[in-house]
Amino acid sequence: MKQSSTPNAPLSISDLYELYKSFSQIQTDTRQLKKGDLYFALKGPNFNGNEFALVALEQGAAYAIVDEPVTVNEQLKDRIIYVKDVLSSLQALAKFHREQFNIPFIAITGSNGKTTTKELVAAVLNSHYKTYTTKGNLNNHIGVPLTLLSIQKDAEFAIIEMGANHLKEIESYCSYTLPTHGLINNCGKAHLEGFGGEEGVRKGKGELYDYLKTHNGIAFINSDLDYLVKMSQGIGTIISYGIHSGQLQGETLEAVNGHTTNNFLELKITKCSNAALVNKVIKSQLVGNYNLPNVLAAISIGLTFEVPVVKIIAAIENYTPTNSRSQLIEWKNNKVILDAYNANPSSMQLAIENFAKIKNVKKILCIGGMRELGKESQAEHQALLEQIKTAHFEKVILVGKEFEKCQHSFTYFENSALAKSWLDQEKITDHFFLIKGSRGIQMEKIIALD
Numbered sequence: 001m002k003q004s005s006t007p008n009a010p011l012s013i014s015d016l017y018e019l020y021k022s023f024s025q026i027q028t029d030t031r032q033l034k035k036g037d038l039y040f041a042l043k044g045p046n047f048n049g050n051e052f053a054l055v056a057l058e059q060g061a062a063y064a065i066v067d068e069p070v071t072v073n074e075q076l077k078d079r080i081i082y083v084k085d086v087l088s089s090l091q092a093l094a095k096f097h098r099e100q101f102n103i104p105f106i107a108i109t110g111s112n113g114k115t116t117t118k119e120l121v122a123a124v125l126n127s128h129y130k131t132y133t134t135k136g137n138l139n140n141h142i143g144v145p146l147t148l149l150s151i152q153k154d155a156e157f158a159i160i161e162m163g164a165n166h167l168k169e170i171e172s173y174c175s176y177t178l179p180t181h182g183l184i185n186n187c188g189k190a191h192l193e194g195f196g197g198e199e200g201v202r203k204g205k206g207e208l209y210d211y212l213k214t215h216n217g218i219a220f221i222n223s224d225l226d227y228l229v230k231m232s233q234g235i236g237t238i239i240s241y242g243i244h245s246g247q248l249q250g251e252t253l254e255a256v257n258g259h260t261t262n263n264f265l266e267l268k269i270t271k272c273s274n275a276a277l278v279n280k281v282i283k284s285q286l287v288g289n290y291n292l293p294n295v296l297a298a299i300s301i302g303l304t305f306e307v308p309v310v311k312i313i314a315a316i317e318n319y320t321p322t323n324s325r326s327q328l329i330e331w332k333n334n335k336v337i338l339d340a341y342n343a344n345p346s347s348m349q350l351a352i353e354n355f356a357k358i359k360n361v362k363k364i365l366c367i368g369g370m371r372e373l374g375k376e377s378q379a380e381h382q383a384l385l386e387q388i389k390t391a392h393f394e395k396v397i398l399v400g401k402e403f404e405k406c407q408h409s410f411t412y413f414e415n416s417a418l419a420k421s422w423l424d425q426e427k428i429t430d431h432f433f434l435i436k437g438s439r440g441i442q443m444e445k446i447i448a449l450d
Contacts, residue, residue, distance in 0.1 A: 011081050013092045016065070019081070020093060023062040026149055028142065035060030040090050041067070042142065053080065065089065087141070094145030095176035103155055106301065107177060109162040109170055109205055110185025112347040113294045115139075116286070116325055117185055118161045120298035123319045127311040128302075129156040136323065137341075139163035144173050157305070162208070165194035165372060170207035182208045183220040183297055184228060188346025193374030206231045220300055222293050241300040243292070263328055263335075263358060265291050269299070276309040283317055287326045287337050290350040324444050331447045333429040335360075339436045340443035343370050345380045348436065349387060355434040356391040362430060365393045366446060368416070368437015369400025382406045394431070397423075400441045420446040 011019075020026075020038065027037040030052045039056035041049030041064060053064040057076045064070075065081045067089075072080060083089040098105070108118045115137050122133040132151040134143065139161040151158050162173045187202045195201045212219050213234045221232050224242035232238060265284045269277045277299070284295060295316055302312040321327050324340040339351055348370065355365065365388065373380050385408045388396055396410040399419045403412055413419040423446055437443035 011083055013089065013096050016081070016089065016093055017096050019063060026146060030056050030059060033059050033061055036062050038062055039064045041065060041086050043086065049086070091145045091176050094148040097151070098148050098176060098178055101151070101155060103157060104181055104305070105158045105160060105177060105179045106181040106183065107160050107162055107174065107179035107208055108183045109164065109208055111188035111201060111205070111344060113185050113291065114161055116291065116321065117183070117294040117297050118159055120294055120316060120319055121301050122159050123315040124298045124302040124307055124312050125157050125159070125305065127315040128307040130154050131157040131159065133159040134161040137161065137163065141172070144177060148177065164204050167195065167200060167204045168207070170204060171211070174208060174211040179211065179217060181218045181220065182212050184208060185293065186222070186225060187227065189344050189380065193372045202227060202231065209235060220297060222297070239300055239304055241296040263287055265289060265295070267292055267295060272303070274303050274309060280313065282313055285320050287328050288351065288354040290354060291326065334431045334433055336433040336435060336447060338444060339434070340368070341439060343368065343436050343438045345370060345384065348384055351434060351436050352387060352391065358432060360432040363393050363432045364395040364397065364428070366397045366399065366419070366433060366435045366443065368441030368443040369402030371438040371440050377402060378405055399437060399443060416442050416445040420448065
């Protein structure tokens with residue numbers, strides 16, 4: 001017989017942690033749940049995990065952590081754990097777990113390239129140390145605590161990616177991640193709707209610097225970006241990198257402007273505290289010079305933590321981007337730069353500039369709309385089109401309602417499905433494509449094989 005179990009006093013975080021030590025695999029989605037997992041019944045605008053607590057237990061969850069009364073069988077009620085709020089308990093548990101470690105925790109945020117930078121840093125550090133890092137882009141209020149709770153006892157380093165689309169978000173992540181080191185890639189025109197403008201973006205991302213300032217942290221700074229240099233003032237220890245490194249405290253790393261060979265980024269280190277790296281040419285599998293700061297960040301962090309130079313170079317040269325992030329692929333006898341994971345005005349500008357420089361007369365630009373720009377959306381999309389007009393691509397394809405009211409003479413489709421249908425009929429070969437757009441536009445679908 002099923003009955004509604006009566007909540008007991010909420011479990012303390014220390015008691016919950018004792019439970020976690022016995023069942024350390026955490027799941028928030030019953031579709032991904034495995035036997036012995038702890039199920040945390042999170043709630044959102046369109047879902048309530050408490051409603052699936054019974055399903056989780058029947059599928060083999062060790063315990064279900066809930067914050068509402070749930071109806072379960074008599075034999076299952078002892079496996080229901082009540083807390084005041086599941087999300088805040090998950091975050092508090094993550095902080096408790098974080099406090100058990102005395103290792104470097106490196107927080108990475110920024111408007112463009114933070115996931116690529118995180119992956120490169122992880123590749124470099126993992127070549128020499130046991131390193132745990134954010135999987136994919138699980139970088140929000142749920143992904144960050146889940147990443148922390150995935151870190152095992154053998155960890156020597158942890159890398160935590162932090163995404164944000166409004167003020168106080170990075171501050172909240174720092175409160176339970178407790179980073180010892182931090183890196184802001186850049187502050188561009190991303191999530192303008194939530195941040196309220198570019199100054200809001202800098203203030204929001206700068207919450208990481210604020211934490212480092214008050215907790216004796218160390219910052220890795222791209223000193224080519226004057227605003228980062230200014231924002232970082234007051235941080236006790238700064239390690240700088242860039243094409244033209246500034247006069248900052250700590251080590252410096254400089255590189256000549258990167259260039260592309262067979263469309264991949266190559267770079268040469270011109271100044272470095274480690275002589276073994278000077279004049280070394282590093283051949284990456286990354287498309288576009290805009291990835292140069294991401295590579296330099298990884299080198300800088302590797303050198304700081306004394307990763308052997310040969311391992312640093314190998315890690316960068318062997319790193320292959322995935323998940324539609326600056327991937328160079330072949331499609332129906334065409335070359336394609338697939339960069340369709342995300343987009344904002346800053347990243348779009350750089351990607352288009354890079355594409356325009358590629359020496360191929362038959363180039364097709366496929367651009368999807370940019371989301372979360374608020375009242376600036378139409379102006380930013382129109383500005384993007386003005387930039388495109390000066391590049392003289394053979395063909396420009398626009399996808400998404402964001403372009404609907406813009407002035408242009410390019411080929412336009414409301415969604416990626418319509419663009420794919422048109423492209424399939426055209427049977428284009430021997431061209432070079434750039435495909436880029438915000439995640440919600442799903443630009444990768446236009447070259448999906450049926």
